[in-house]
Amino acid sequence: MSVDVAIRQVERADLLAVVRIERACFSDPWPHDAFERLLDEPAFLVAVRDGAVVGYIVADRTPNHGRDIGHIKDLAVHPDARGEGIGRTLLRSGLARLRATGVAVVRLEVRESNDPxxxxxxDEGFEPIRRVGGYYRDGEDALVLIVDLAEWADGDAAETS
Structure with a gap:
């Protein structure tokens, strides 16, 4: 599947579009200042099509005794642009960026009901490690997922060869 977007590091000028997508996608959206505080993270990336931001990923890294841990905090694609592979492209770009900064393992939380x-x-190799009861404001549980980036990169290389 060919995705007609450019992936690049977020810029301050993108934040309004990011917040608008956040509000369109989530029942409990992050405020503008939450994104502003993460501007310098190495994997805060946006997907841009025809000059407009259509999705984003926010991930950070935490040093951990030589085995840095990445955390995908947020990933969203505008409802009008879903089903085109943009989320997968953002996820892969974010994981590659985290790996390039020395991250070994990446974790994230996802709503148990969020099947897509x-x-x-x-598909990208994340595996559940635990459930967190009542994680979301509405009381829904979250699943904590992790992926080993060395294994992910090996799988990705095998897939493209």
Whole structure:
């Protein structure tokens, strides 16, 4: 599937579009200042098509005794642009960026009921490690998923060869 978007590092000027997508996608959206605080993260990326931001990923890294851990905090694609592979492209770009900064393992939380996201993450090698009861404001549980980036990169290389 060919995706007609450019992936690049977020810029301050993109934040309004990011917040608008956040509000369109989530029942409990992050405020503008939450994104502003993450501007310098190495894997805060946007997908741009025809000059407009259509999706984003926000991930950070935490040093951990030489085995840095990445955390995907947020990933969203505008509802009008879903089903085109943009989320997968953002996820892969974010994982590659984290790996390039020395991250070994990446984790994330996903709503238990979010089947499309869970399917995407499973396709990319994420595995559930635990459930967190009542994680979301509405009381829904989250699943914590992890992926080993060395294994992910090996799988990705095998897929493209």
């Amino acid at each position: 996201a869970r399917s995407l993450y499973a």
